Amino acid sequence: xxxxxxxxxxxxxxxxxxxxxxxxxxxxxxxxxxxxxxxxxxxxxxxxxxxxxxxxxxxxxxxxxxxxxxxxxxxxxxxxxxxxxxxxxxxxxxxxxxxxxxxxxxxxxxxxxxxxxxxxxxxxxxxxxxxxxxxxxxxxxxxxxxxxxxxxxxxxxxxxxxxxx
Numbered sequence: 052x053x054x055x056x057x058x059x060x061x062x063x064x065x066x067x068x069x070x071x072x073x074x075x076x077x078x079x080x081x082x083x084x085x086x087x088x089x090x091x092x093x094x095x096x097x098x099x100x101x102x103x104x105x106x107x108x109x110x111x112x113x114x115x116x117x118x119x120x121x122x123x124x125x126x127x128x129x130x131x132x133x134x135x136x137x138x139x140x141x142x143x144x145x146x147x148x149x150x151x152x153x154x155x156x157x158x159x160x161x162x163x164x165x166x167x168x169x170x171x172x173x174x175x176x177x178x179x180x181x182x183x184x185x186x187x188x189x190x191x192x193x194x195x196x197x198x199x200x201x202x203x204x205x206x207x208x209x210x211x212x213x214x215x216x
Contacts, residue, residue, distance in 0.1 A: 116141070176205055 119127075120141035127135065168174040184201040 119135055120138065127133075182199075182201040184204070185199060
């Protein structure tokens with residue numbers, strides 16, 4: 052009789068024989084087993100497909116752009132490519148894109164500065180969501196409940212931060 056060793060778990064049973072061959076037996080359908088991006092029996096997820104196609108498209112577009120921008124005209128004509136945009140656009144488009152991104156960042160930061168109140172305004176400290184602490188008088192013998200959530204007053208913060216006690 053063959054000397055078989057088996058390792059069993061609730062999900063899989065692995066059997067090894069003297070021939071050093073391994074076979075895996077699945078006792079039931081394992082939905083949580085890694086399936087290389089497969090969701091059940093329905094194929095890959097759409098986001099994975101879009102990511103793969105997007106990454107391949109980006110690499111192909113980059114290679115085509117670099118060939119168009121750096122290969123001499125005579126080489127392109129020898130391959131049979133006679134129509135392509137002017138090389139001016141190989142420099143102009145990336146420059147326009149970088150300047151547009153820089154201006155968008157400056158515009159966004161400026162818009163944030165315009166929409167925030169000045170530092171001397173009370174709207175910096177209080178707004179419609181501010182909660183004043185409730186004052187409840189309890190005797191010392193009673194159990195103190197946890198205080199409800201509220202904002203800390205600015206005078207208390209200043210007292211804690213700047214008074215040396």
